[in-house]
Amino acid sequence: MKAEALEQAQVTYTTDEAYRKSLDYFQGDDLAARVWVNKYALKDSAGTIYEGTPDDMHHRIAGEIARIEERYPNPLSETEVFELIRNFKYIIPQGSPMTGIGNPHQIASLSNCFVIGNDGDSDSYGGIMKIDQEQVQLMKRRGGVGHDLSHIRPKGSPVKNSALTSTGIVPFMERYSNSTREVAQDGRRGALMLSVAIKHPDSEDFIDAKMEQGKVTGANVSVRIDDAFMNAVASGESYQQQYPINSSNPVYQKNIDPTQLWKKIVHNAWRSAEPGILFWDTILRESVPDCYADLGYQTVSTNPCGEIPLCPYDSCRLLAINLFSYVEKPFTSEAYFNWELFKQHIHAAQRMMDDIIDLELEKIDAILEKIAEDPEREELKRTEMNLWLNIQTKAKEGRRTGIGITAEGDMLAAMGLRYGSDEGTAFAVEIHKTIALEAYRSSVITAKERGAFTIFDAKREENNPFIQRLKIADPGLYNDMIEYGRRNIALLTIAPTGTTSLMSQTSSGIEPVFMPVYKRRRKVNPNDKDARVDFVDEVGDSWEEYVVFHPRFKQWMEVNGHDLTKNYAQKELDKLVELSPYYKSTSNDVDYLKKVKMQGEIQKWIDHSISVTINMPSDVTEELVGAVYMEAWKSGCKGVTVYRDGSRSGVLISNDAPKAEETQAESQHTFSTTRPTILAADVVRFQNSKDKWIAFIGLIDGKPYEIFTGFVDDEDGILLPRWVNDGVIIKSREADGSSRYDFQYKNKRGHKTTIEGLSYKFNPEYWNYAKLISSTLRHSMPIEKVVDLINSLQLDEAINTWKNGVARALKRYVPDGTAANKQQCQNCNSTNLHYQEGCLTCKDCGSSKCG
CATH class of the missing domain: 3.20.70.20 (Anaerobic Ribonucleotide-triphosphate Reductase Large Chain)
Structure with a gap:
């Protein structure tokens, strides 16, 4: 960094100061200002902010790119670079x-984004665990990761270890998904793409994996579909699956009816917006890097959003x-x-992009230096070191x-x-x-x-x-x-x-x-007598509605003489849109179909x-989803994702009325209040302030039935290995007639290990509140309502972290797409908040809060 840039970097701002300065920069656009301050303003690990507006950021970037430019003939100056990037x-x-x-x-x-992969020993446990570690190491450096699972042998295949047969793909999907969730920090979650070839015998299990509540919630999934499969679907002929998928002499093969698997892909995408589709032969046929496949550039998967197909250890x-x-x-x-x-x-x-590769190589050097200086033993650092050396080689060699x-x-x-x-x-x-x-x-x-x-x-x-x-x-x-x-x-x-x-x-x-004009609501302060009240909700809170214009629609209005200060009625807004080039x-x-043809x-x-989503209304048919996928293949698209409005809830929740033959208990998933002796259980770890907590969540049919929580690893707390994510909770009776709850899990040798008497391990006050919350779960109160109840508890400050942690632990079980009542988005004040993978996501601005 240049001396003047370093001097500038010493100026610091509070979050409020940076927000107000950037709000002026963005001419009053609150959402843009908050996004920049929260995500992109230069900060240190303590959260100190060193940039007041994007101008400061753009000077920082321009100075670094110009420094690289000086290494080469005909360099761009810092001023030239700054003028290209300023004001976005x-x-x-x-x-x-x-x-x-x-x-x-x-x-x-x-x-x-990165893609990782293995050669040779990739189907061994060592190879599979190596990918798991590499994924985590990349995510902690802020990169999204993709990798393919087609190398894993199918379920039931013989293996030469004590298991005797392979478990197949799905358990490893869950492992990689959990790793993604664990690496998240401060509400930011890693991004993961998992893919598999349709030719793999376990591809149907892969396609179904995310349809079960709470499964593979930390990954996007896409199916690599080849031309032979698509032709078989179109013609109605049979299709051969095999393992290994590219072998001329496979050890396992079977012929299937491709139309049934195709219908399942379409149905699941219609229900839950996944899996996405990658037209793999089109990707390989068109790929320029695959001209160098024998030199290590064979494309194996894509980044989490699908726009960059990559070979192992390449990045972009x-x-x-x-x-x-x-x-x-x-x-x-x-x-x-x-x-x-x-x-x-x-x-x-393009020239600046090439400069950024040089800057990336400097960053990789710094990462390698840090790894070398870490006090860990060399064998513990070896995988991470080799990972970055491989990435360094690809960046130097291909300069993608x-x-x-x-x-x-x-x-x-x-x-x-x-x-x-x-x-x-x-x-x-x-x-x-x-x-x-x-x-x-x-x-x-x-x-x-x-x-x-x-x-x-x-x-x-x-x-x-x-x-x-x-x-x-x-x-x-x-x-x-x-x-x-x-x-x-x-x-x-x-x-x-x-x-x-x-x-x-x-x-x-x-x-x-998405929408050129729409309405939002802001809560009215009860003390503000002059505020306009447009809406009163079910709990009596008052709200003012205000119109939000897409910035370029607003520009169209200005250019064409429409009044921006007027409080338009809905019919007037509709008429404005009809007059604009945004209409239809x-x-x-x-x-x-025209959109996928355009994409092709x-x-x-x-x-x-290309990363693109085909947005469809909630009442669209499965047949039309299938037609869109087929047209995308015929048009030359490399991939496509369909999102049907509300489909993220998928099989996890339905807005449809229950069928007549369903009982009320069936439609509401009512549990028996007589607890079974043994319950499957999830283990959830979380941290609030400086306190580390652990939750044991008993499940029936994958839904929370009870929850017990306590401190981790203190002298009176729970001692449980970090790799344990599930087990069972066993209820028994003590001699005095009281209930006892033990947690049991399998250790790495497959032997059962029991933590006796969870109730003895917890503070009695936590235990009593846990019993209360478990009672609401057992009587089928919706999870989101339980979370609201927990958040509303008026407790002493000493146990507030417990309360917050229990709410966080249960949020992960709230069905995706569930509306969050009585809450506002911190970025845009919208009340259009929905749960997505345990996080509250704003449908208006896209911001997400996972805490």
Whole structure:
């Protein structure tokens, strides 16, 4: 860091000071200001804030990129870089680069995502555990991780150990999922993608795994579907599954009816938005890095959102170009796209991405140095050290980049084009074709100045379909690439840009605008006599409703002379939308089949992949979901995810009325109040303030029936190995007639170990409250209501951490999609909060709170 940057970094701000300064920066956009302060402002481990506005952050990033530029010919200056990234207007480093570049307080990678994997011994327990450790080591450095499970032998296969037969894929899905949840800190959870080939005999179990309540909640799951399977579905012919999946001489194989498995995929996606689909043959066929598969670049899985298919130990950094900013005279009849400026900035963006690889290599050096200096024994550090050495090799050798976009929906609207229309799609395709040609041209120019990536071989790539498209579109570019090589093995993607789009105040990624205008509520202070009351809820709280305009819709209103200060009625708002270019162009308006066709056309000019979600209303049929998936394959998409409104609740909760033949007890899942002698149990660990707690949650049919909690590892507390996550709770009678509860688990040798008398281990006051809470669970009070009850308890300060911890432990069992009543989002004050994987998630702004 330069001396002036270091001097600047010594200025500190309180959270409130940074928020108020950034609120001015974002011109009153409360959500953008809070997102920036909470996620991206430079902080140390104590939470001290060193940046007051994004200008400070952009100066930090510009200084570091300019420092790297000085190593090479024709360097960009710090001022030039700053002007490109300031105000989130043109070029936006995403996520980890924004947080980590020039950050002296954090030893973390600049990569947004990684894929890991094994060779040879990958099906051994050692290989499986090695992946588990590598996943955790990456997540603690803030990276999202993906890996594939197709190498694990199917359930029931013979193994040469005491188990005799393999347990199959699903138990390891749960293991990796739990590891993701455990590595979370301060409400931030790691991100994991698990994939499996449809050809694997356990793929049906994989597809069903997340349909059971509380299972695999720490991972996204996607199925790698090959062309043979899709053709078999279309033709009705049989399909062969086998293990190993790529073997010409498999040890196990079976023929299945593919239509039944296809229907299950479609049904589960309709019910729960998972699994996602990866069209694997399309991915491999189009992949430029797979031209070097024999050199270690064979694609095996994707990052958690699916936009970057990767080989083992490769990673990628992301950057977005704000398409809206290249529309001159937006929302007028004279609007036009500034192609020349756009092309110049694509070149600069690709050059900056290459600089960020150098910055990443410096970060990896710092990580390796820290590992070496750690006081642990060498054998304990070996896996982590080798992991980062492998990542370092791939980063040096391939220099992979991830240029993407944001504001596709706003760009089309500003040009007067309707998202999903033939004209809108044609314009969007031309945009992405231009990005592909100019980014590759920039990579060739950079190779001429800095050298090509070390294994570049034009002969290997000559038949690749993506490279062939570039050759046809621009023969001169192709000839230059043959002569000078290319600096980067692969360059392009379209990632989701959630917080990026909030700060650039645009629509997200390739997606249409979600809603151009909507209403929110803020609670009215009872003492504020002048406040307007528009709504009174069931508990008597008063709320004021106010209209929120999407920033670019607001700009359209200004350009076209509409009053922004007026308190519009709903009919007036509807009329405004009808007059705007956003009419019939929102997420729920766009024709689903046209959207996947648009994605397929754009995918032809993206060498990685596209993260896109097809949003559908709650009443959409399974048949239409299947048709969308089939059209996505035919259109050349590499992957697709369908989200049916409300489907995240999936099988866990239903808004449908119970069928007539169901009894009331069946529809409400009523438990017997006579406790069984033995209950399956989950172990949940948590920390509040400095106190460490443990909860034993007895389950019936996967639902909480009772809960006991206490301190961990103090002289009077529970001593339980960290790796124990489940067991059973056994109820028995003492000689005096009192109840006794023992916890029993299997140790690593498979022998049963018992912790006797949980009631003796806990503070009596905790135990009494636990009995009260268990009683509400046994009488089938909904989990979210139990959580509300716990939060409302008026207890002494001394046991508040216990109360908060019990609520946190039970939240993980609240069915996804359940509305959270009487609570407000801390970012936007919305009351549209729903539970998602134990966290409260705001459907208006997307923020999540897991504490």
